[in-house]
Structure formats: C-alpha cells, structure tokens
Amino acid sequence: MQATAAAPLTADEEVRRAGLARMKLIALGLFLAAAAVFLACVLLGGDAGPWVGYVRATAEASMVGALADWFAVTALFRHPLGIPIPHTAIIPRRKDQIGDALGVFVQRNFLTRTVLAEKLRSLGVARRTGEWLIEPEHARRLGDNLGAALTGVSQVLRDDDVQAFVDHLVSSRIRSTPAAPLLAKVLEIAVEGGHHQEVLSTVLRGLRRFLDENRSVLRAKLGEESPEWVPEWIDDRVFAKAFSALQKFLGEVADAPDHELRRALDLRLQEYIVALRTDPATAERLEVVKHDILEHPSVKEWLGSLWGGIKKSLLELANDPSSELRTRLQSSIIHFGQTLRDDPELQAKLDHWIEGAAAYVVEQYSDDIADLVSGTVAKWDAVETSNRIELQVGRDLQFIRINGTIVGGLAGLVIYSVAQLIG
Secondary structure (H helix, E strand, C coil): CCCECCCCCCHHHHHHHHHHHHHHHHHHHHHHHHHHHHHHHHHHHHHHCCHHHHHHHHHHHHHHHHHHHHHHHHHHHCCHHHCCCCCCCHHHHCHHHHHHHHHHHHHHHCCCHHHHHHHHHHHCHHHHHHHHHCCHHHHHHHHHHHHHHHHHHHHHCCHHHHHHHHHHHHHHHHHHCCHHHHHHHHHHHHHHHCHHHHHHHHHHHHHHHHHHHCHHHHHHHHHHHCCCCCCHHHHHHHHHHHHHHHHHHHHHHHHCCCCHHHHHHHHHHHHHHHHHHHCHHHHHHHHHHHHHHHHCHHHHHHHHCHHHHHHHHHHHHHCCCCCHHHHHHHHHHHHHHHHHHHCHHHHHHHHHHHHHHHHHHHHHHHHHHHHHHHHHHHHECHHHHHHHHHHHHHHHHHHHHHHHHHHHHHHHHHHHHHHHHHC
C-alpha cells in the first residue's frame, strides 16, 4: 500500500516542535550535568573526603536512570542510535495494529447509541441551533449558502431531464385530478360570495364600452349585410334603435342587483354545480375539454418552457442579496430560529429526531467508520506517523527522562547510604 504524503506542519505543530526540542535539551543537559559531576568525583578520588562517594553514587545513578528512560522513550518512536534492537521502534513497527486498535476503540467507545444520545442531550442541539439562526448575519450567511447550493444543483442537473420531469409532473398531476369536483367547488365558493355577480357586472359594463367604441364598425357591418334595395336611412334607424335597446338592456342588468337575468344565472349555476357532482356525462364532457386544453400547442409550448422560466427566476433571486426572495428567506430563517429557541416542545422533537438519525448512522455504518480510521492509519508513512505522534506527546515524555535522572540519583544516594551504614 502506498504511503500517504505528509502534510505540512501547522502553526500549532511548529510550536510543539520547538517545545519538544527545548525539553530534549533540558533532559540532555541534566544527563550531561550528572556525567560531569560523576567525572569530577572520579578525578577527585577518595582523598577529598567521604562526601565524594555519596555524590559519585548519586551522579552515577542519575546517569543510569537518564540513560534507561532515554532508551525507553526513544524505543517508542525509533531504534535507539539506529541500532535495530528487538522490541524498539514500537510505533513504526506496529502502526497498522495501532490503527486497527484505534478503529475498534472508536467504534466501541464513541460510536454507540448511548454515548451519542447522552452527548447530544448535553449539547442541546436544537436550542443552540435556534440561538444561532436568530442572528441576522448567520441568517444572511445561510441564505448565501442556499443560493450557492441552488446554483450548484442547477448546473449539475441537465435542463432537458428536469424539463421532462416538470412537464410530466404537472401534466400528469392535472390529468389525474378530476376537473368536475374542483370546478364545482370553485363555482360554489363564487356563488356563495356573490363573486360571480361582480364578474357579470364587470363584463357587462366592459361590453357596453366595447360596443360604444366600435359603434361605427358595427354600423358599417349592418350596411354590408342589409339588402341593396333597403334605403340607408332605414338602416340608420334600425341600427340606432337596436343599438340603443341593447345598450339599455346591458346597463339595466349591470346596475340592477336583483335583475331577472341575474336570478336566472344563479339558478343555472346551481344546477350546473349539482350536475358536476352527480352527472357522469357532465363530468366526462369537462374531462374532454381539459384534455383538449392540455393537447393544445400553446399549452404544450408553455409547459415546455416552464422549467427554464422557473430556473432563471430562482437563480436571479437566489443570487441577488437584495431580492425579495432572499429577504423573505432570511426573515423566515430568523423566525424559525426564534420559534426553535423559545419552544421547548419543538426543541424536544427536533432533538429526538437528531438522536434517532445519529443513532441510525452509527448503527448502520460504525464498522465502515472503524475501517476508515484503521485504513487511513494504514496509509500513513510509518516514520512520519511516529514523528507526528512524538510531536503531540513527546514533550510530556521528556519529563520521564528528567524524572528518571532525578529519581535515579536519589535512589542511588539512598542505596549508597544504606550500604555505608551496613558496612
């Protein structure tokens, strides 16, 4: 398996490296100091006094303790002095086994339903999320992320595929929805609120204006249809009388709320509503009309351009920080955050959902996560892995060397003193 290249040291790791080097110098300095004292005692011999023996024993034991602990600490990470002594360079030699053990350790002690549930409950994820969302800057940032995500998704998806899906979705939805009950409900609401009468009044007044604006056109049309032997003045009188009667009738219906034509319209609509709900033939005729509308070329062209228009509008609004869509989105995010922060019941539901989702993930994929840990460690370079681990814990391990020097010296002093008392 090819080893993964080492990543550059971070600023924190550079600080650790300097600290490790400093502690190594201190431990080495203590050893050299003990060696200097020992050498001085050897040169002085016993002629300087009995105290030399005590100092010499202390320095000698300090050197032994320092060397033994240096060997123990160094053997973890490399062969001491480069000599391949058995049971040294433990971390480089057993890197893969350490990775496997680490993966199993993480799986058994972290990736469990109980551990995750307790940790998530202590965090209060839902409440913290609500507190985070109510900050306008966070809401704006989330809106930016959603806009970027929408842009990314639109670039990944093929327009032809999405358009075909939207076309099929809209068309199939309309085709599968019975038109008769829906139209009956709409007409019923219109009749109950009197909206149909308002529409009728508007239509009649508009028709009157249309006729008045096109009076000369209608008069010319009557002249074309009238026999040639009829005098023109008779056509004028017939047209004027008929036009005036029609305008008067339209005005009377438009201005009279209780006109007989309006009552007839109410009756007809009520009958049609009942027919829509009870008469299969009426419903079938309406379905035929709906089908004809969907098959019309103009409607098909509109459905075919639906996704393109939606996509363009969404992208423009999503990527424009001042757009109404973005403003409403940020406002909705803040409102949701306030609700989430202040509603304990909603918090409990969301926390329960998060716990369930996390538990499902660890139960289904804990083995894969453990394999990821062990597999990642297996790809690391053995020497670089050892160096990185030493960088993290090596400074503290140097205290073992320092303590070994001091404790060894004290132990040597005690042993020498006891030997002198016994002798």
